[in-house]
Amino acid sequence: MTATADSFIEVPAAEDERRAALAYVTEAFAEAILAGIESESFAHAALFAALQELVETYGEEAVAAFAARLPDRIKAGEFTVAVRH
Numbered sequence: 152m153t154a155t156a157d158s159f160i161e162v163p164a165a166e167d168e169r170r171a172a173l174a175y176v177t178e179a180f181a182e183a184i185l186a187g188i189e190s191e192s193f194a195h196a197a198l199f200a201a202l203q204e205l206v207e208t209y210g211e212e213a214v215a216a217f218a219a220r221l222p223d224r225i226k227a228g229e230f231t232v233a234v235r236h
Contacts, residue, residue, distance in 0.1 A: 176197065183193040205214045224230070 180190070180193055180197070184190055202214060202218070205217070
């Protein structure tokens, strides 16, 4: 299934489902670190798996357009959890 970049961004998902999904990923991340996997390795693998799934669902063009907006979102602090110095 392919979609435009706009429809990819606008895909509605229940907030509770996203929170639950993030909890699973966070738990898997913690378990991987306890198993001795470096956090950077797990983060790269998680990003790769997520992008693979998104490409399979929405297609390369839509995901590339989504990813192109990531630098601005990162710089704006959207993914920052810790207090900035």
